[in-house]
Amino acid sequence: MIRPRVAAMVCLALLLCTPAWAQRRNxxxxxxxxxxxxxxxxxxxxxAIMNPEFLPVREARDLFADDEPLLVVQVGDLVRGYSTWHxxxxxxxxxxxxxxxxxxxx
Amino acid sequence: xxxxxxxxxxxxxxxxxxxWRDALVLHDPETGTLWSQVTGEGIRGARSGTYLERYPSTxxxxxxxxxxxxxxxxxxxxDGSRGTPYAEYYAGAGTVGIFGTLxxxxxxxxxxxxxxxxTDVEAVAVPLPADGRARLQTxxxxxxxxxxxxxxxxETAVVYRHPEGIANELSVDxxxxxxxxVQDGISWDAATGARVGDGEIGDGLDKVPFxxxxxxxxxxxxxxxxxxxxx
Numbered sequence: 001m002i003r004p005r006v007a008a009m010v011c012l013a014l015l016l017c018t019p020a021w022a023q024r025r026n027x028x029x030x031x032x033x034x035x036x037x038x039x040x041x042x043x044x045x046x047x048a049i050m051n052p053e054f055l056p057v058r059e060a061r062d063l064f065a066d067d068e069p070l071l072v073v074q075v076g077d078l079v080r081g082y083s084t085w086h087x088x089x090x091x092x093x094x095x096x097x098x099x100x101x102x103x104x105x106x
Numbered sequence: 107x108x109x110x111x112x113x114x115x116x117x118x119x120x121x122x123x124x125x126w127r128d129a130l131v132l133h134d135p136e137t138g139t140l141w142s143q144v145t146g147e148g149i150r151g152a153r154s155g156t157y158l159e160r161y162p163s164t165x166x167x168x169x170x171x172x173x174x175x176x177x178x179x180x181x182x183x184x185d186g187s188r189g190t191p192y193a194e195y196y197a198g199a200g201t202v203g204i205f206g207t208l209x210x211x212x213x214x215x216x217x218x219x220x221x222x223x224x225t226d227v228e229a230v231a232v233p234l235p236a237d238g239r240a241r242l243q244t245x246x247x248x249x250x251x252x253x254x255x256x257x258x259x260x261e262t263a264v265v266y267r268h269p270e271g272i273a274n275e276l277s278v279d280x281x282x283x284x285x286x287x288v289q290d291g292i293s294w295d296a297a298t299g300a301r302v303g304d305g306e307i308g309d310g311l312d313k314v315p316f317x318x319x320x321x322x323x324x325x326x327x328x329x330x331x332x333x334x335x336x337x
Contacts, residue, residue: 032126032149032150033149035126035127035326036126037124037125037126037131037149038124038125038126039122039123039124040123040124040125041121041123041124042122042123043120043121043122043123043133043135044120045121045123046120046121046123047120048118048119048120048121049181050118052181052182053181053182054179054180054181054182055179055180055182056177056178056179057171057172057175057176057177057178057179057180058172058176060168060180060182061172063182063183064168064180065168066167066168066169067167067168067169067261068167068168069165069166069167069168069261070165070166070167070168070171070180071107071163071164071165072163072164072165072166072171072175073107073161073162073163074313079175079177079178079179080178080179080180080181081168081171081175081178081179081180081181082180082181083168083180083181083183084165086181086183091120091121091130091132092119092120092121092132093181094110094118094119094120100109100161101109101110101111101116102107102108102109102110102161103107103108103109103110103118103119103132103158104107104163105107105108105119105130105132105143106107106163106165106317
């Protein structure tokens with residue numbers, strides 16, 4: 001099932017594994033354009049993928065469920081797919097397709 | 107999906123550890139700027155007020171992807187992940203945000219899904235119909251005409267620019283998975299945009315960036331968004 005990620009809850013994992021007292025101590029609030037920004041961690045705490053590795057799709061069948069959602073990107077004749085389930089663990093893949101530097105995120 | 111380049115400077119993006127308007131904020135170590143993942147706007151730091159350049163992407167399932175692009179590559183998994191850490195959040199119809207966010211706009215139900223389109227002219231939300239039928243919807247934004255293809259059977263969503271010089275009336279054939287211009291006698295593969303038939307001569311359809319979003323979240327970023335009526 002394809003699911004929206006606009007409301008991606010990066011903190012959900014943090015909330016689940018961090019005791020309540022620590023959350024209160026660690027969470028800071030600030031205001032950006034009139035709306036609250038909640039800061040629960042620091043950059044890199046959820047590691048982005050910096051040097052992605054790829055498999056030909058025909059060799060990947062055992063690693064993926066048929067209904068697993070993929071984000072698909074094409075640059076010229078180059079096409080790559082990224083499992084959104086896998087992206088949920090890293091949030092961003094820093095990637096290069098041909099000579100196009102891309103940040104894969106959704 | 108963004109181009110990670112600011113003029114000539116190549117940057118890297120990662121989760122910043124912050125959330126804003128119920129969505130991720132990204133950070134680049136090269137300039138130290140915080141970027142909204144939804145809009146691509148720099149919201150704090152050296153490049154505040156500028157925007158990352160969007161790049162089009164589409165969504166589909168692994169099985170469909172294998173069929174559409176047998177020569178393609180997939181990102182290798184380091185952890186064999188099957189399923190998402192956000193499963194509980196996705197499943198909870200009653201929870202629209204993390205910090206008690208309310209749906210502030212009852213044009214649609216808070217957690218209904220939309221294809222969100224943002225152009226220089228305006229933002230448009232196209233509701234995804236829940237009746238299980240493939241749809242092709244035409245959206246006119248300023249001078250631009252876009253076509254939104256959604257096929258719930260294969261869970262495929264793509265947005266194309268309406269091709270120049272082609273009659274406005276396009277239709278989708280669910281059995282063949284093709285978009286057709288009956289008047290011009292031309293067909294395209296609905297999922298990939300590739301020209302099909304007639305020796306496959308001619309240009310494919312140009313893809314346009316979009317986002318599948320929950321209504322409440324889309325509206326929080328684009329309060330003046332228009333909503334396309336479902337047909």
